Amino acid sequence: MNRIIRIAAALALTVGLATGVFSSGVVAAGAAISGEVKKIDESAGKITLKHGPAKSLGMEEPMTMVYRVKDTTMLKQVKVGDKVTFEAEEAAAGYTVTKLEKAK
Numbered sequence: 001m002n003r004i005i006r007i008a009a010a011l012a013l014t015v016g017l018a019t020g021v022f023s024s025g026v027v028a029a030g031a032a033i034s035g036e037v038k039k040i041d042e043s044a045g046k047i048t049l050k051h052g053p054a055k056s057l058g059m060e061e062p063m064t065m066v067y068r069v070k071d072t073t074m075l076k077q078v079k080v081g082d083k084v085t086f087e088a089e090e091a092a093a094g095y096t097v098t099k100l101e102k103a104k
């Protein structure tokens with residue numbers, strides 16, 4: 001009986017940890033920013049995005065700015081004028097888009 005209780009406790013802990021990982025994923029997804037593609041420079045691996053306030057990046061005001069992209073293949077999926085949602089991080093080389101997709 002004792003053994004069963006221990007297994008149940010271990011299972012509960014595992015589920016708890018898995019739930020924790022899942023919720024942090026949700027928080028990251030919540031950092032998605034809406035924007036519009038203004039310019040694409042594929043050879044430089046850069047994209048100019050007009051976007052609203054992005055508190056996760058410390059940008060309180062709407063702005064248009066140049067971002068680096070983590071992977072230049074991301075630039076092939078969008079074109080100038082597209083409405084997009086993206087995620088970005090502040091890296092040593094500058095603000096870098098880590099995820100980019102056309103807005104539905």
Ligand SMILES: [Cu+2]
Pocket residue numbers: 051054059063064065
């Ligand atoms: Cu910005």
